Amino acid sequence: MGRQLQFEIFRYNPQKKGDVPHMQTFTLDETPNMTLFIALNRLREEQDSSLMFDFCCRAGICGACAMVINGRPGLACQTKTKDQPSRITLHPLPIFKLVGDLAVDTGVWFREMYAKTESWVHTTKQFDPKRQEERMDNEVAEQIYELERCIECGCCVAACGTARLRDDFMGAAGLNRIARFVVDPRDERTDKQYFEIIGNDHGIFGCMGLLACEDVCPKKLPLQNQLGFLRRKMGITAIKEIFRKK
Amino acid sequence: MQTYYSDLLVIGAGLAGERVACEAAQSGFKTTCLSIVPARRSHSSAAQGGMQAALGNCAKGEGDCCDIHFIDTVKGSDWGCDQEVARLFADAAPIEMRRLAHWGVPWNRVVPGQSFYFKGGEKFEKYEKEEKEGLITARSFGGTAKWRTCYTSDGTGHAVMCTMDNRCAELGIDVFDKKEAISLIHDGKTCMGAVVRCLRTGQLEVFLAKATAICTGGFGRIYKATTNAVICDGGGHIIAHETGLVPIGNPESIQFHPTGIVPTDILVTEGCRGDGGTLLDVNEERFMHIYEPDKAELASRDVVSRWMTHHMRQGKGVKTPYGEHLWLDIRHLGDHHISTKLREVDEICHHFLGVDPRKELIPVRPTQHYTMAGIRTNKDGAAYGLEGLYSAGEAACWDMHGFNRLGGNSLAETVVAGGIIGSKIVEFLQGYETRFDTRTVNLAVKKQEERIHDLIHGRKGKLNVYQVRNELQEALMKGCFVFRNQEGLEECVETLQKTLEKSRKVGLVSDGIGANYELGAAMKLEGQVRLGLCIAQAALQRTESRGSHNREDYPERNDKDWLNRTLAYWPEGADMPELSYEDTTSVFELPPGDRGYGGGTIIPADEKYVKERTVKSPVTEIGKKK
Ligand SMILES: Cc1cc2nc3c(=O)[nH]c(=O)nc-3n(C[C@H](O)[C@H](O)[C@H](O)COP(=O)(O)OP(=O)(O)OC[C@H]3O[C@@H](n4cnc5c(N)ncnc54)[C@H](O)[C@@H]3O)c2cc1C
Ligand code: SF4
Ligand code: SF4
Ligand code: FES
Secondary structure (H helix, E strand, O other): OOOEEEEEEEEOOOOOOOOOOEEEEEEEEOOOOOEHHHHHHHHHHHHOOOOOOOOOOOOOOOOOOEEEEOOEEEEOOOOEHHHOOOEEEEEOOOOOEEEEOOEEEHHHHHHHHHHHHOOOOOOOOOOOOOOOOOOOOHHHHHHHHHHHOOOOOOHHHHOOHHHHHOOOOOHHHHHHHHHHHHOOOOOOOOHHHHHHHHOOOOOOOOOOOOOHHHHHOOOOOOHHHHHHHHHHHHHHHHHHHHHHHO | OEEEEEEEEEEOOOHHHHHHHHHHHHOOOOEEEEOOOOHHHOHHHHOOOOEEOOOOOOHHHOOOOHHHHHHHHHHHOOOOOOHHHHHHHHHHHHHHHHHHHHHOOOOOEOOOEEEEEEEOOEEEEEEEOHHHOOOEOOEOOOOOOOOOEEOOOOOHHHHHHHHHHHHHHHHOOEEEOOEEEEEEEEOOOEEEEEEEEEOOOOOEEEEEEEEEEEOOOOOHHHOOOEOOOOOOOOHHHHHHHOOOOOOEEOOOOEEEEEEEEOOOOOEOOOHHHHOOOEEEOOOOOEOHHHHOOOOHHHOOHHHHHHHHHHHHHHHHOEEEOOEEEEEEEOHHHHHHHHHHOOHHHHHHHHHHHOOOOOOOOEEEEEEEEEEOOEEEEOOOOEEOOOEOEEEOHHHEEOOOOOOOOOOOHHHHHHHHHHHHHHHHHHHHHOOOOOOOOHHHHHHHHHHHHHHHHHHHOOOOOOEOHHHHHHHHHHHHHHHOOOOEOHHHHHHHHHHHHHHHHHHOOEOOOOOOOOOOHHHHHHHHHHHHHHHHHHHHHHHHHOOOOEOOEOEOOOOOEEHHHHOEEEEEEOOOOOOOOEEEEEEOOOOEOOOOOOOOOOOOOEEOOOHHHHHHHEOOOHHHHHHHHO
């Protein structure tokens, strides 16, 4: 114990006239079991009240606190200072719009993604409160849940080369979202309909397959498998489309 | 000034808020939701366990029905709930779970055949029936007679929240995140919407609506140690309460959980103790058996929390920079058990403590967990005191939880109440027209602008926001925690009165420009202290022990004098809350009896009083048998 930590933190308040992006250094005594959640709150309460950053659940389940920690996107609340060098550099996630300092606007990005992917079960069936629920295989239910575990932290998007090049790219989170509905038997969309959403450069064909996304995903989602799964499926759909047109 | 207009304004986009919004939007009303964080980050998504509904599909749930769910809920509340509301809830819960399935929730389903389960460390067998294959299944939860808790793996709240938010997107509901409501706009009779601070720019905005629903979740953050997210800070309660017209129901009714980890108070499951984990003190000695020879660590949540607190008061806590704690020991359960049955605990220990629970002890302490207290509404979800104002979910005291809510009942409440109250709001909106008085709107905005100006320039004082907030949190931990007594509560009220004074004299250190956090904290500080004072004062007055409200000096549950609900008003300009009382319930389907755990004596209610209110119901018979 007793380490002194040095924080290099990106500072910029876009609402403040004349403010320019810069790095600011803070020092803090490390305490046992310290996480970046504790450290940043202490910095704000004891040293600089204007420091901006986001936390919500502080338990690794909501995705609010993603930032670039020593060069790598990750969740600040589940990062222990103990596992970091005594000099810790913090930047906001790239690609998302900056709110200030370490806080970014993930909400708008993800809302746009829901709109693009039409992120809901498409069904023509009506709900009848008097009837028993429709049956589902437990394995299918668990498979859907596995894909729904995404906490929308944005780490995968921030790490993605394609997302940096094209701002209309859906990112691994968006493609994973589509996969979630593809495996859901309740969704009546056809492959052709899915193809219209993702069978292009801002969807499945924009991805370069370098898999930075899966590396940084704090929920360890099988993003690689999903990308492969969709690509195969969409590849087949694409071929069918070509033949149909002829 | 940016002004938005809608039929219904929902403040809060957790499960309760979004469910209310869906109901209104489905009926064609223009609906807007506000949230501090993107909707899916709401605290609802943190709930892992599950939600209760008497579907009776799984083997251990066979024979379950709404009546038994109703009985469990009333007993759980220690007869503090409104029985009409508990009935509405229990009856609607199964339908609501099926609706969620229709909307897309991947509920775990019945798998036929033989399987095993553990109870108290022992292995049992069960058989699921072929004919039930694929129906929604359930797991066991404390305090329920049958397995009734519907779930999706270990992420029920998250999965249901995703589906609900998808449904909002489908219905085209405007869900704005990074928007914080900072005051209600009203003329003393009718609510017209809210003044809102944009947490992207710091600008004030106006949201006008014919009806407004507050669904802002609990206010655990006024306690130092809480399992709640940092946004569960009472913002919604504060803006309703400061109108002076809307009371907080049962403020003394706050639930605690024995095992939050230190320092961050993240919850580790009761399963640790259920499977044989033990609690140790500073000398690494067990102590629960001293106080509870029979059940030891396995006594109920509130009982264990009480003894832990008691033991720390005896000087047996471990002192740390984050305050005192005790140890949870699961080392003896072994690698296999920990990496399979307690995987989630293993992960929490690894991520947040860097502790290997196979070899090391887990630091734990009792922690605030749930607020049964809330904005008092009638059974339609309409808030007392202001027309057009509603509330649902943890923010509300709709009152199906009384003095102790059962595990799995709060997540279920969010969607069930959201559905019921949403449809009542639709009834209200149908044919309702209104006019917005621009003077009232402008005054409301001006008042907030002035407050902000004063805080930024330290016009009222320069006290430090965080220090004053800390004082509030410490005082509640000391006087209004799991144990309460006259002396402690009197001291707490006294301290909080001084804290109230201070909260009116804070000023910012920073410039307050943009999405400044310190300003947000400063703006709700006085309201938070008021909530604290309501808790302390109501707890001081209630000279009995009921559910989570535990008075060392009045250990019995006193139905003779206290079969009622506290209403705490805060008249404008006052320095103390005004308390009044109403009957807990106007009808008894289940007349007061023993809640079946936690022991303690009961001073019975007046027989005539109970008889007059008791109605004939299938439950009366089932209740007698048990
Ligand atoms: C760790 C943990 C585990 C739990 N597990 C379970 C469980 O297994 N089963 C169960 O039944 N219950 C469980 N609970 C309880 C349950 O999760 C909550 O009671 C429930 O989710 C509350 O939902 P809500 O919709 O009322 O509020 P929340 O989900 O808390 O949503 C509140 C919303 O209000 C917004 N908001 C707050 N203030 C403002 C403001 N001023 N302006 C604008 N927006 C605002 C927030 O941004 C958020 O969108 C658990 C609770 C905790 C803490
Ligand atoms: S694999 Fe595709 S989605 Fe993932 S980071 Fe690379 S380009 Fe982006
Ligand atoms: S896929 Fe993983 S990294 Fe990407 S947003 Fe979801 S949880 Fe975060
Ligand atoms: S604060 Fe929720 S994931 Fe970090």
